[in-house]
Amino acid sequence: MEKRKLGTQGLEVSELGLGCMGMSQFYGPRDDKESAATLERAVELGINFFDTADVYGVGHNEELVGKALNKFRDRVIIATKFANQVLPDGKRAICGRPEYVRSACDASLKRLGVDHIDLYYQHRVDKQVPIEETVGAMAELVRNGKVxxxxxxxxxxxxxxxAHATHPITALQSEYSIWTRDYEDDVIPTLRELGIGFVPFSPLGRGFLTGNLRELPADDMRRKVSPRFDDENMQRNQKVVDRLQEIAREKNITPSQLALAWVLAQGRDMVPIPGTKRRTYLEENVAAVKVQLSKNDLARIEEVAPKGFAAGGRYHDMSTVNV
Structure with a gap:
């Protein structure tokens, strides 16, 4: 596992990270034992970059990750996030107020069982609070040694x-994959101009690019979140994934490995964090770092899955992204 630099402040991480959200919510029942084994196996395979958030499982994920990685603390980079709140009535809210930044950080440190957070993200931008105020409070955490x-x-x-003018930003985490490329227009060029790293989440298209999601139950979270998983859109999108599977088959790799190799090939300033809670899928994903895509391979992928091909929007509600 090679290393990649995120930003220009000195952070270096494994070229592939591990997204931990699914260990606590959304993708089926929890299995803390298998999740802990997956986290340990990731370290064995050379992954040192782990992504969680205070909202994942409403604290459960940070506790799980902190406990499992405690014995590897000097070898791993732990990233977590704040700003997505679950209110007492179950509704969600976004908060970037300075006092909340400080309290959220303290709560995350306690759940993770660490004395500092390696990479601390604002999970979503609060439109009601100037970004300078939020990042100013985050900068205090750096000065205090908590982040x-x-x-x-x-x-x-x-x-x-x-934000970057207020305090150096090391990384942006946003959705990016073969079927989600909207950040290529303005955001990624800005990141490269400013020397900020990019951490793509859902590089496997919430599982769709694996080729294994032919149909979903009516109550599946993905249907509730994204129009891309409506029946008609899934059928249209599946035709493209079938063609990507053909390319993967010719290279003797899985569709997941093709999708991850594509993201890795977009630049060494990108560190994708595919999520899984099972060792089998983790090992499959890690093998993607060995896949070399030629210019011809990339051209073929572009031909069968051009930018913007996905039928349906990324979210039903796009008001909290690209803010």
Whole structure:
């Protein structure tokens, strides 16, 4: 497993990270024992970059990750996030107020069982609070030794510029994959201009690019979140994934490995964090770092899955992304 640099402040991580959200919510029942084994196996395979958030399982994920990685603390980079709140009535809210930044960080440190957070993201931008105020409070955490590096998630190019002018931003985490490429227009060029790393989440298209999601139950979270998983859109999108599977088959790799290799090939400033809670899928994903895509391979992928091919929007509600 090679290393890649995120930002210009000194953070270096494994070229593939592990997204931990699914260990606590959304993708079926929890299995803490298998999740802990998956986290340990990731370290064995050379992954040192682990992504969680305070909202994942409403604290459960941070506790799980912190406990499993405790014995590897000096070898791993732990990233977590704040700003997505679950209110007492179950509704969600976004908060970037300085006092909340401080309290959320303290709560995450306690759940993780660590004395500092390596990379601390604002999970979603709060439209009611100037980004300078939020990042100013995050910068205090760095000065106080509670956080090493700062990040944003799903922020627009303008917000990134303003944030970076307040305190150096090390990484942006946003959705990016073969079927989600909207950040290529403005955000990724801005990141490269400013020397900020990019951490793509859902590089496997919430599982769709694996080729294994032919149909979904009516109550599946993905149907509730994204129009791309409506029946008609899934059928249209599946035709493209079938063609990607053909390319993968010719290269004797899985569709997942093709999708991850594509993201890795987009630049060494990108570190994708595919999520899984099972060792089998983890090992399959890690093997993608060995896949070399030629210019011809990339051209073929572009031909069968051109930018913007996906039928249906990324979310039903796009009001909290690219803010």
């Amino acid at each position: 090493r590096y700062l990040g944003l998630s799903e922020a627009s190019a303008n917000t990134i510029r303003r």
